Structures are given as structure tokens and as C-alpha cells.
Amino acid sequence: MELMRAARLHVPSRTLTVEDVPRPAPGPRQVLVRVEAAGVCLSDVHVIDGTLTPAYLRAEAVTLGHEVAGTIAALGPDVTGWTTGQRVVLQAGETRDGRVLTRGIDYDGGWAQYALADVATLFRLPDSIPFEQGAIIPDAVSTPWGAITTTAGVKPAQAVGVWGVGGLGAHAVQLLRAVGAYPIIAVDPAPAARRRALDFGADLALDPADAQLRERILAATGDRALAVALDFAGVPAVREQALTVLAPKGRLVLVGLTDRPLTVTDGTRFSYLQHQILGHYGSEEDAVPQLIALAEGGRLDFSRSITDVLPLDDAAKAVQRLLTKEGDPIRLILRP
CATH class of the missing domain: 3.90.180.10 (Medium-chain alcohol dehydrogenases, catalytic domain)
Structure with a gap:
């Protein structure tokens, strides 16, 4: 043998x-x-x-x-x-x-x-x-590719946010650039990850703890907010934050895996703006x-x-x- x-x-x-x-x-x-x-x-x-x-x-x-x-x-x-x-x-x-x-x-x-x-x-x-x-x-490339092109259906010139710029999120930034998303806004608490996001093609990289995060995103998008938010962190706080900066009919795509409950704090706002939360795998x-x-x-x-x-x-x-x-x-x- x-x-x-x-x-x-x-x-x-x-x-x-x-x-x-x-x-x-x-x-x-x-x-x-x-x-x-x-x-x-x-x-x-x-x-x-x-x-x-x-x-x-x-x-x-x-x-x-x-x-x-x-x-x-x-x-x-x-x-x-x-x-x-x-x-x-x-x-x-x-x-x-x-x-x-x-x-x-x-x-x-x-x-x-x-x-x-x-x-x-x-x-x-x-x-x-x-x-x-x-x-x-x-996975490292095909999973964010699927999240962007299939689940989220990102179109050219749409504003997209990427939460978590690790192995999948960094490639998401690169792929969003390839499909023509604009602006691409990365959000990560680690300074090194934010620098990486800019190196890979993000237009703006923000700290989630920034008290002016919503205002900075609105300024970068011309007050449009985000058409799509991609969660690669799998953290409940990320999902709550992403929902606050989605445009009407905006889509939050959950890529990062977690066993924690999924909650929507303001259900009335969520319904009024016709937001969507989409799960993604592979x-x-x-x-x-x-x-x-x-x-x-x-x-x-x-x-x-x-x-x-x-x-x-x-x-x-x-x-x-x-x-x-x-x-x-x-x-x-x-x-x-």
C-alpha cells in the first residue's frame, strides 16, 4: 500500500x-x-x-x-x-x-x-x-466573483461597499474594478487591510469606527448611498452598519459565514426603502x-x-x- x-x-x-x-x-x-x-x-x-x-x-x-x-x-x-x-x-x-x-x-x-x-x-x-x-x-476569487456578478448583479457605475478586506474581500475589490463598479468603498478596522484595499483598486477605504462613515459614503456617492453592500466579515455589527448606508432598493449580500443570528434593527425603514438581504455561498x-x-x-x-x-x-x-x-x-x- x-x-x-x-x-x-x-x-x-x-x-x-x-x-x-x-x-x-x-x-x-x-x-x-x-x-x-x-x-x-x-x-x-x-x-x-x-x-x-x-x-x-x-x-x-x-x-x-x-x-x-x-x-x-x-x-x-x-x-x-x-x-x-x-x-x-x-x-x-x-x-x-x-x-x-x-x-x-x-x-x-x-x-x-x-x-x-x-x-x-x-x-x-x-x-x-x-x-x-x-x-x-x-473560492478566494470565485466566491466574490459569484457574489458580485450573480447574487448582487452589480452593474457598471453602481456604488458598492466591501466590508472586510481579507482573502475574499481583497479580491472582491479587484473584481468590482474589473466589472466597472464606481465608487468602490472598502470598510475594515485594520489599517493594513485598508491600505490593501486601495492597492487593489478601492476608491475609498474607511474605518468602521469612523463616526463620519455614513457622511463620507454619501459624499463619495453623490448622496446616492450604496447600491450594493458586500459583507465578507460575517459579523452582525457589519450587517447593521451596512444597512444604514444602502440606497433605496439596495442589496446587502452576506458572504462571510457566521452562526450568529441575523437581525434588522429598524424593520420599518428596511421595508420602506425596499432593501434586500441575500445569502451567498460559493x-x-x-x-x-x-x-x-x-x-x-x-x-x-x-x-x-x-x-x-x-x-x-x-x-x-x-x-x-x-x-x-x-x-x-x-x-x-x-x-x-
Whole structure:
């Protein structure tokens, strides 16, 4: 039996260990991918700390990692159209029996030397895109892309606010610029995050504790307020604040995950202004190939997104760095 290294989470105890496990073999419609890069996401942190619990996991332990890029190492029976050695990115999840499952949460993911993938979740990664940058496209880029283009339906010249400029929020700013939103207003309590927002294309970056925040947003939008507010922080206070600066018929899109209750303090104002609150998770199946094409064509640049690359055995260190924001990471990458 061939073994491989994998970062495994024992869910009942929330214990993360890097250990030797059997290397999987691809079944029908599956390929085995040699992992070259795997992103570390705040969702991984929340699974480890217990904020999130796998809904469909059939075992007590799971290999984490839903942002994965690598090369095809082996093909399962009846797999056509793919060859060993091809560079690929894996979709962050798949649909089974009508259920949307997340890689690295509901089934084994890519914090390992090898990962299994259904052929329907494979996308070709051009040579011009490094593995580290390709790996983060599923989720770190595709989730805000879906929130902006599908759930929020942002149109050119619409004013948009981004609360939380971490791994997803920073890409949201970049993507909003790409679709023509204006002005783009970022809100984050961390000075480093606000500087990052401006570097990625925000027109204005504000501290949520600023007593003049509403007035500054109205001034920046010509008194229009925001057509869309995107919550990437997953914090109740953020949602309350965002609702106060929405234009009539404005949309608040909840991207950041939290187990805290959702409340609307002023229900009359909410109804009178016909505000909407929309939940968002993941992205449509065509998001990843769209983003790969835009990156290959030079429309998007993810080179600034990779803060550091660490060996797989340092998975726990990467999680801790993301949790404490040591070094102000956008995305940390594990390399098996």
C-alpha cells in the first residue's frame, strides 16, 4: 500500500495532524491529482475551531483544503479527454445526489500530496498561471466573483461597499474594478487591510469606527448611498452598519459565514426603502473557467495575492497565521 502525507482534521476533537495515510486510487470518472499548491482559507480555520461543522461528512476525520491545483497523476476507468501530466485546478466542491458538497469539508480535500477529483470538477490551468495563483481561484476569487456578478448583479457605475478586506474581500475589490463598479468603498478596522484595499483598486477605504462613515459614503456617492453592500466579515455589527448606508432598493449580500443570528434593527425603514438581504455561498460552475480565462488574458492579476508558501507539515502554523493575521496575509499556500 502506497502512503502519502495529508493534513487531517479529527472533527469530534477538532484536532489537526499531518500524518501518513493510504494514497487513494481513482475510480470511475475520477482522476488522481498530484497536489502542487493548496490554499489556506478562513473557512478552514472555522472548521478547525468548531464554528463550522461538516454537514455531509461520513467519517470522523477529513483531509482539509478546498483550493487545489496540481497535475494529473492517474486516470480512473473510462476517463477520456484528459491525460497524465496535465496542469489542472479543482472546483471547490461537487454535487452528489442533489447535495452540494464542499471539498475538504464534506469529503477529502487537497492538504495532501494527492487528491481525488471527479472529472466534472477539473479545469485546465494554462502554463502562464503559476500553481499557487491557480489554486486560489476556486473560492478566494470565485466566491466574490459569484457574489458580485450573480447574487448582487452589480452593474457598471453602481456604488458598492466591501466590508472586510481579507482573502475574499481583497479580491472582491479587484473584481468590482474589473466589472466597472464606481465608487468602490472598502470598510475594515485594520489599517493594513485598508491600505490593501486601495492597492487593489478601492476608491475609498474607511474605518468602521469612523463616526463620519455614513457622511463620507454619501459624499463619495453623490448622496446616492450604496447600491450594493458586500459583507465578507460575517459579523452582525457589519450587517447593521451596512444597512444604514444602502440606497433605496439596495442589496446587502452576506458572504462571510457566521452562526450568529441575523437581525434588522429598524424593520420599518428596511421595508420602506425596499432593501434586500441575500445569502451567498460559493459560485456557479462556470466561474472558475471564466476567471482562469481572464487571468490568462491579462485582465486579472493574482500575483499580489500569495502572501507566503509553506510546506504541508506546517499546516497548523499556516492556520495560526491566518487566525492571528500575522503578516497581514491575503492567501497562504501549502505545498506538499
